[in-house]
Amino acid sequence: MxxxxxxxxxxxxxxxxxxxxxxARLKHTLPDLPYDYNALEPVIxxxxxxxxxxxxxxxxxxxxxxxxxxxxxxxxxxxxxxxxxxxxxxxxxxxxxxxxxxxxxILSPNGGGTPTGDLLELIKKDFGSFDNMKEELTQASVGIQGSGWGWLGYSKNGRLKIVTCANQDPLQPTTGYFPLFGIDVWEHAYYLQYKNVRPDYVKAIFQVANWEKVGERLANAR
Incomplete structure (x- = not known):
């Protein structure tokens, strides 16, 4: 043995x-936020x-x-x-x-609206429309049992897909999809404000989605 x-x-x-x-060599550190703590109000x-x-x-x-x-x-x-x-x-x-x-x-006080450029075109190609993608990601995120993440992921074959991960499982090592946009549905992400109404939080978070940054992540993934 x-x-x-x-x-x-x-x-x-x-x-x-x-x-x-x-x-042994490296220590991970908490990254600074790219905005103030109150910048995403009233959404978060x-x-x-x-x-x-x-x-x-x-x-x-x-x-x-x-x-x-x-x-x-x-x-x-x-x-x-x-x-x-x-x-x-x-x-x-x-x-x-x-x-x-x-x-x-991928959140921003100047976010919301609609993606542009290559990101929007790929969303239309794979989901039919931006609204269809939002609806699919919303349903998947709301439907997660317990804690986890809903993701818009990019695959090696050039396609977008909605994928969910349990707990803190990282998307890419777990599924092979590169993470573009994710929604944290652990209760600590929303409960103090939205209580047990997860759908309201998930729908609201699109108002602060930083689609410009998501587009940059798509370019990097490609």
Whole structure:
């Protein structure tokens, strides 16, 4: 049993060693918001934005750094069992950091309206119209059981698709789709303002959608 474990660790060692080294070298930090906490009112309140950013996102960052430190130690000790045991925490907190870092950028106090350019043309091609895409993304996001994210994703074959992810699962590693626009439907994202009426929050968030940034993300994905 120990012999087979050593073989598996030897096969994994180049990957996990580089991951552990990266965790030891780098510390993730909470990104600054590109606007003030009250800038998205009345769609998202000042209080929600402060708690969401300073408390929830900061917790994902702190836990991600702590998990990577433990991972580096496990790699250094050739402890394969611990390396495997740390993967759920790495995925959850790493996903939380990735998802929220995208979320802040794709919202704007000057947002709303309709996409333009290549983004709009691709939306029309794959959904028929912008309104159809909004409706499909709204229904998918509202329909998530428990906590998660609704995403407009871009695939390697050049198509757009509405995809949902549970909890903090990051879209691209989980589904292969590049995240363009996402809606956080964890209760901490809306409950203080919208209570249990998730549909109102999801519909309102399109009023602050930063379609210019989403268009930039599409260009980068291509």
């Amino acid at each position: 120990l012999s087979s474990q050593r073989v598996r660790l030897a096969n994994l060692s180049p990957k996990i060693s580089s991951l552990g080294a990266a965790g 309140s000042n209080e929600i934005m402060q708690i969401h950013h300073q408390k929830h996102h900061q917790t994902y960052v702190d836990n991600l750094n702590a998990t990577e430190e433990k991972l580096a130690a496990a790699v250094a000790e050739n402890n394969l069992s611990q390396v495997i045991a740390l993967q759920p925490a790495l995925k959850f907190n790493g996903g939380g950091h990735i998802n929220h870092s995208i979320f802040w950028e």
